[in-house]
Amino acid sequence: MKIDRYDKRILAELQQDGRVSNQELAERIGLSPSPCLRRVRALEEAGFIRGYRATLDARQLGLNLMVILSISMDRHTPERFERFDAAVKDMPEVLECLLITGRDADYQLKVVARDMEDYQDFLLNRITRLEGVAGVHSSFVLRRVLERNSLPIT
Amino acid sequence: MKIDRYDKRILAELQQDGRVSNQELAERIGLSPSPCLRRVRALEEAGFIRGYRATLDARQLGLNLMVILSISMDRHTPERFERFDAAVKDMPEVLECLLITGRDADYQLKVVARDMEDYQDFLLNRITRLEGVAGVHSSFVLRRVLERNSLPIT
DNA sequence: CTTGAAATACATGCGGC
DNA sequence: GCCGCATGTATTTCAAG
Numbered sequence: 001m002k003i004d005r006y007d008k009r010i011l012a013e014l015q016q017d018g019r020v021s022n023q024e025l026a027e028r029i030g031l032s033p034s035p036c037l038r039r040v041r042a043l044e045e046a047g048f049i050r051g052y053r054a055t056l057d058a059r060q061l062g063l064n065l066m067v068i069l070s071i072s073m074d075r076h077t078p079e080r081f082e083r084f085d086a087a088v089k090d091m092p093e094v095l096e097c098l099l100i101t102g103r104d105a106d107y108q109l110k111v112v113a114r115d116m117e118d119y120q121d122f123l124l125n126r127i128t129r130l131e132g133v134a135g136v137h138s139s140f141v142l143r144r145v146l147e148r149n150s151l152p153i154t
Numbered sequence: 155m156k157i158d159r160y161d162k163r164i165l166a167e168l169q170q171d172g173r174v175s176n177q178e179l180a181e182r183i184g185l186s187p188s189p190c191l192r193r194v195r196a197l198e199e200a201g202f203i204r205g206y207r208a209t210l211d212a213r214q215l216g217l218n219l220m221v222i223l224s225i226s227m228d229r230h231t232p233e234r235f236e237r238f239d240a241a242v243k244d245m246p247e248v249l250e251c252l253l254i255t256g257r258d259a260d261y262q263l264k265v266v267a268r269d270m271e272d273y274q275d276f277l278l279n280r281i282t283r284l285e286g287v288a289g290v291h292s293s294f295v296l297r298r299v300l301e302r303n304s305l306p307i308t
Numbered sequence: 309c310t311t312g313a314a315a316t317a318c319a320t321g322c323g324g325c
Numbered sequence: 326g327c328c329g330c331a332t333g334t335a336t337t338t339c340a341a342g
Contacts, residue, residue, distance in 0.1 A: 001214075011215075014208035018172050023336070032310055037337075048214045054168035055204040056305050060155075061165075063305060068254060068262060085299050092306035097299040100222055108222060108293070112305065139262070145239050145251040151210050151217060151266065152246035176319065186328050191319070 001046045006031060008153050010039055011048060015150040018052040055149060063112040065119055066141040069127070070105035074134035087130050093122055105137070155200045160185060162307045164193055165202060169304040172206040209303060217266040219273055220295040223281070224259035228288035241284055247276055259291070 003011075009029040013020060020028075026036035043049050058066070073080060081099075088097045088109065096110040113119035119138075127136060157165075163183040167174060174182075180190035197203050212220070227234060235253075242251045242263065250264040267273035273292075281290060 011208070011210060015210060016207065018206040018208045021336070033337080034311090034339090035309055046214070047211050050209045050211050051170075051303070052172040052206065052208050053170065053303050054165070054172045054206050056165060056169060056307075057201050057204050058305055060200070060202045061305055061307060066252075068252070089300050092302075094300060095302050095305070097301075098220075098222070098295045099297040099299055100293040100295055102291075102293045105293075107299070114308075137256075139254040139256045139259075141252045141254055143253040145253055145261070146243050146248060147251075148246075148249050149205075149207050151212055151215055151249070153210075153215060154268075175317080177317080187319075188321080188329085189327055 001048075003043070003048070007039055007043060007048075010036070010043065012150075012153050014040070014049065014052075015153075058112055062114050064115060065113040066144070067111045067113065067119060068139040068141065069109040069111050069123070070137040070139070071107040071109065071127070071133055072104065072135040073106045073132045075132060076106070080132040084130060084132060091122075091126060155202075157197070157202070161193055161197060161202075164190070164197065166304070166307050168194075168203065168206075169307075212266055216268050219267040219269060220298070221265045221267065221273060222293040222295065223263040223265050223277070224291040224293070225261040225263065225281070225287055226258065226289040227260045227286045229286060230260070234286040238284060238286060245276075245280065 006029055010025065013025055013028055022037045022040070023033050025040070026033040029036065031039075040049075058064075073084070084107070085097070088094050088107075093111050093113060094109050095112060098108045099106065100108050111119070111122065113122060123136065123138065127133060160183055164179065167179055167182055176191045176194065177187050179194070180187040183190065185193075194203075212218075227238070238261070239251070242248045242261075247265050247267060248263050249266060252262045253260065254262050265273070265276065267276060277290065277292065281287060
């Protein structure tokens, strides 16, 4: 599917304000409400828009710790990875799990915790007990310099 | 500010569907519309809700590459960090920039690119030319095992 | 794509509990 | 504090140009 400059502006606007009304969105991009809504629906249908969500504040929720957890696996068999994947999906503290290239790690997880005690508990009782986990390394987030909520639209 | 179980349910619902109407939200959490809207406004005001956004699909936008870029700085002076911070904020390809603990890296950036050529250009012409950048290491994302869009609400 | 109109759904405020 | 209703507004949706 091909998108034009109007679609791009729609995506850019919705990325910044997901609750904007169709009327105002149309006004901002310079179109009347009808075609604007049609485009939005088409973009949703085509999968450009994956969903709409409220962004919450981790601090306010008492999640004071954010950790980048690197994990290396002992044996690289498909079953090991599948079981690991399934396990982390059941852990709400894990915000993101990426399978990455690199000699020192296979997985990189972004984890939140209330405090060091909770994180220690999570690491020792839930992660290191998973089958196949050979090594772990925790990098603590000192500061979130930039957290862009939007993708570049070219 | 203290939140009760209704507020938590509101946050959980809005995290999953940021465009839900107040009426339906009220129905889902088991409250009537009036107090529900009052709570939503209060949660926004108190900073629990940081905003509402559409989540877009990187693949559909032609961003086929995601890279975890680790950067170490040569001198750890405040000015260096400030200038670096400002520089990455002007780079739309950088989705996230974290200052982290660890001996091998100071910053960790999450970057998207259309392809390897674009990434190479970004890395060589924009990152390594920044003042203070001593070393870089790119880890390519093979697969996004989990990308949770929601924080755990306890 | 635009305009305009009709029907629907919505947010919001108020009195009562 | 919550509920339910009333009211005015915003929104979607459709048809015609």
